[in-house]
Amino acid sequence: MNIAFLADPLASFKIYKDSTFAMMREAARRGHTLYAFEQGDMALEGGRVVANVAEITLTGDPDNWYHAGPVQARALESFDAVLQRKDPPFDMEYIYGTYLLELAERQGARVFNKPAAIRNHNEKLSIAQFAEFTAPTLVTSDPRRLRAFHAEHGDVILKPLDGMGGMGIFRVKDDGINLGAIIETLTDHGRRTIMAQRYIPEISKGDKRVLLIGGQVVPYALARIPQAGEVRGNLAAGGTGVAQPLTAREREIGESLAPELAARGLLLVGCDVIGDYLTEVNVTSPTCFQEIMQQTGCDVAAIFIDALERAVA
Template sequence: MKIAFLADPLAGFKTYKDSTFAMMREAAKRGHEIYAFEQSDMALEEGIVSANVARITLTGDAHDWFRADAAQETRLSAFDAVLQRKDPPFDMEYVYATYLLELAEKQGARVFNKPSAIRDHNEKLSIAQFSEFTSPTLVSSDSARLRAFHAKHGDVIFKPLDGMGGAGIFRIKSDGMNLGSVIETLTVNGARTIMAQRYIPDIVKGDKRILVIGGKPVPFSLARIPQGDEIRGNLAAGGVGVAQPLSERDRHIGDTLGPVLAERGLLLVGLDVIGSCLTEVNVTSPTCFQEITDQSGFDVAAMFIDALEQQAGKH
């Protein structure tokens, strides 16, 4: 297959932990042709979506890890699969990219994850579709509502709807210290909608990333465990990742959501679970492939490429 990766600049990859690199390595090992381009390389002209795409050869060197041929303008429909692996922020440029990719689909491109599904699944708000698995949650920009939610639950997490890597997350305990300031800051004095959730004490055991590929959960999660006085388990916030087998509850969540999300065109999803509660549905560029594989021995990238071959059709 000819597989094109829409990604951030390859020179910035940390190959020892990058999930997109793990996908590329596994695909190349199977003889697939690897291509790469960035969001800014795409264009729509005379009704056709194309991009300046470079063929990539992996060198096997951990640092100088790829060689890129000269980029050529190519219709996205010329590839057997286009993988959307651009990291957030999910800003308007990201949204415009989904529109272009959706047009490319109409011209015959096979895009994973499906652009409209990425756009329709806000990674925080999507949990509301599966409320049987969530902690008590409020989404609002209204200070009075947010204060009342805190008064009811006593220990509450406040976070923006467009954050990543744990940015902008605050815990307000029952004493209400800094409650007003946090609400004003996150909502920009009522102009921005945020999420409040009852604090889940099991965060001390880790914020578990459960990968779901082709509707089926990977049998191991990565528990991202907060360090010191930190409340955030995100690896970007200093959390330590520990691979562990899925619990019965983890598997139930994965088995329940997996087929639903796969049917919507989401080949790869990262479910975040704290204790027994679903906290996020990550659809943009889910990670943790290499951490899970290195610690558990389960080859996540192989499972992913298996699913991609099945979906895109092996040629």
């Protein structure tokens, strides 16, 4: 296959842990041809969605890990698969990118995850579609409702709907210290919608990343355990990643969501689970492939490329 990766600049990759690199390495091992481009390389030109792409070859040298060939303009439908691996922020430029990718699909491109499905699944708010697995949750911009939610539950988490890597997440305990200031800041004085959730004490055991690939559940999760004094397990916020077999509850959640999300065009999903509760549904560029592989031997990248090959067969 000819596989085009829409990603952030390759020079920014930390290949010892990057999941996109793991995908590339496994695809190359199988003899597939790799190409790479960035979001700004796409254009709608002459009625076709094209991108300035470069064929890339993996060198095996960790300090200079790829060689890029000449840049060429190609229509996206000329590839067997286009993998959307652009990291957030999920801003308007990201959304414009999904529009272009959706147009490319109409012209014959095979894009994974489907751009419309990415756009339609806010990674925080999508949990509301699976309410049987969620802790008490409120989504609003109304400070009065947020205060009432805190009064009811006593210990809550407040977070923006467009955050990533643990940014903007606050815990407010039953003493309510700084509740007003946090609400004002996150909602921009009632002008921005945010999420409040009842605090889940099991965060101390980790925010578990459960991967769904091609409608199936990867048998290991990565528990991202907060450092001392933190409520955020995100690796970007200093959490420690520990791979663990799925619990019965994590498998239940994964097996319930996997076929439904796959049917919506989401080949790869990262569900975040704390204790017994689903807290996020990550669809933009889910990670943790390498940490799971390094600690358990479960080759997540191979599972993913297997699923990709089936999807384009």
